[in-house]
Amino acid sequence: MTGSRPVAVPGAREAHEEREEGAAATRWVWTAAWPVTAVFVLSNAATPLYVRWQREIGFSKGTLTVIFACYIVGLLGSLLVSGVVSDRVGRKPVLLPALGLAMAACAIFASASAVAALIVARLFSGIAVGAVVSAGMAAVTDVAGPGRRRLAALLASCAMVFGAGLGPLLAGVLGKGVFVLEAVLLAAAVLVVARMPVRRPVAPAKGAWVRTVAPAKDAWVRIPGVPRGSGGQLLMGIAVFAPGITATSFVLSLGPSLLSGLLDTTSPVAAGAMAFVMFLTATGAQFAVQRLDRRTILIAGAVSTTIGMGALIAAVRASSVPLLVAAALLAGAGQGMGQLGGLSLLNSTVPASRLAEANAALNVGGYVPAGVLPVTAGYLSDAAGLTTGATVFGAVLMALALVGGLVVLVGPPSSRRK
Numbered sequence: 001m002t003g004s005r006p007v008a009v010p011g012a013r014e015a016h017e018e019r020e021e022g023a024a025a026t027r028w029v030w031t032a033a034w035p036v037t038a039v040f041v042l043s044n045a046a047t048p049l050y051v052r053w054q055r056e057i058g059f060s061k062g063t064l065t066v067i068f069a070c071y072i073v074g075l076l077g078s079l080l081v082s083g084v085v086s087d088r089v090g091r092k093p094v095l096l097p098a099l100g101l102a103m104a105a106c107a108i109f110a111s112a113s114a115v116a117a118l119i120v121a122r123l124f125s126g127i128a129v130g131a132v133v134s135a136g137m138a139a140v141t142d143v144a145g146p147g148r149r150r151l152a153a154l155l156a157s158c159a160m161v162f163g164a165g166l167g168p169l170l171a172g173v174l175g176k177g178v179f180v181l182e183a184v185l186l187a188a189a190v191l192v193v194a195r196m197p198v199r200r201p202v203a204p205a206k207g208a209w210v211r212t213v214a215p216a217k218d219a220w221v222r223i224p225g226v227p228r229g230s231g232g233q234l235l236m237g238i239a240v241f242a243p244g245i246t247a248t249s250f251v252l253s254l255g256p257s258l259l260s261g262l263l264d265t266t267s268p269v270a271a272g273a274m275a276f277v278m279f280l281t282a283t284g285a286q287f288a289v290q291r292l293d294r295r296t297i298l299i300a301g302a303v304s305t306t307i308g309m310g311a312l313i314a315a316v317r318a319s320s321v322p323l324l325v326a327a328a329l330l331a332g333a334g335q336g337m338g339q340l341g342g343l344s345l346l347n348s349t350v351p352a353s354r355l356a357e358a359n360a361a362l363n364v365g366g367y368v369p370a371g372v373l374p375v376t377a378g379y380l381s382d383a384a385g386l387t388t389g390a391t392v393f394g395a396v397l398m399a400l401a402l403v404g405g406l407v408v409l410v411g412p413p414s415s416r417r418k
Contacts, residue, residue: 172272
């Protein structure tokens with residue numbers, strides 16, 4: 001009829017607004033992952049430069065692994081605090097100081113001329129990373145909301161491993177100039193965190209904080225844990241994530257020394273490229289398996305780490321660069337799948353009020369062996385040779401990865417769900 005007005009469809013405006021809000025939320029999930037990437041660029045940026053520092057300053061393979069492990073010490077200390085504080089007072093009060101500490105680490109690395117400076121810079125880096133893997137990853141989940149928790153776990157995990165791989169590649173090309181670039185990346189991360197749409201946490205009811213080991217109910221510093229009913233999921237995640245990240249930690253700490261011996265070169269580009277492709281594989285593996293059920297992802301991670309350590313042993317016994325690269329790629333895939341599976345299990349069972357602490361618990365379980373075993377291998381290499389040290393390390397980690405796979409096989413049935 002002429003002159004008639006269009007009839008509004010009931011609910012059409014509301015549906016359009018919901019779609020717009022959903023698209024904005026999805027964009028923020030990706031954006032919120034940026035601070036994780038930025039800090040993890042720093043976490044391994046020094047890797048290709050260790051051989052150069054070792055030559056210029058003069059220190060042993062054992063000292064090299066101690067410098068590397070100081071990062072783990074800082075990270076573990078941070079995890080004892082950052083997860084609980086983040087869940088109680090919010091993500092931003094934890095993330096902003098961590099980003100400032102990361103910037104300080106960049107300045108120290110850029111001017112380092114002594115072992116003490118490298119130790120302090122690594123310690124600061126570890127503290128910043130500890131805050132990010134607890135509060136930063138939880139912030140990604142907060143922004144995603146209940147309907148995008150699986151996407152949040154994928155992006156947070158991929159942001160971590162992609163940044164960890166990008167740092168060594170940039171350092172191999174730029175040398176110490178990488179720390180200037182990293183300071184810029186961290187400044188951008190500060191802006192993201194400042195604008196991030198996360199709410200302050202609601203104070204839990206009295207007695208709602210469930211402890212796993214800490215005797216003080218209101219302790220701010222404690223070994224992080226998970227609520228009752230989520231312990232099995234945490235154990236399964238640690239069982240696979242721990243061997244995977246320990247394998248990549250070995251490649252990061254002693255991989256440049258292995259390459260320099262096999263290729264007779266101290267070029268930071270070669271070491272940086274190997275670390276980059278290792279973590280690029282970790283990123284790609286997570287996207288490849290994201291639609292599988294969580295138990296399958298974890299079992300695949302355990303298998304990958306096991307085969308990778310077999311390749312490492314074969315590489316050092318046969319002095320084979322291709323086998324060493326294959327070991328690094330398999331280690332990266334093992335860490336990536338173990339990390340994704342563990343985070344997905346926690347995201348599916350742990351409430352937001354305990355999620356940062358749960359993330360911290362997963363990383364404590366992973367980083368303790370990642371700090372201890374490579375240091376042990378480093379000193380064993382000084383005493384008995386790099387071939388012996390790498391062989392013993394690979395055999396021990398193969399056994400741990402196999403045990404991790406068995407833990408997943410007998411784990412709770414809820415882990416089978418996507």
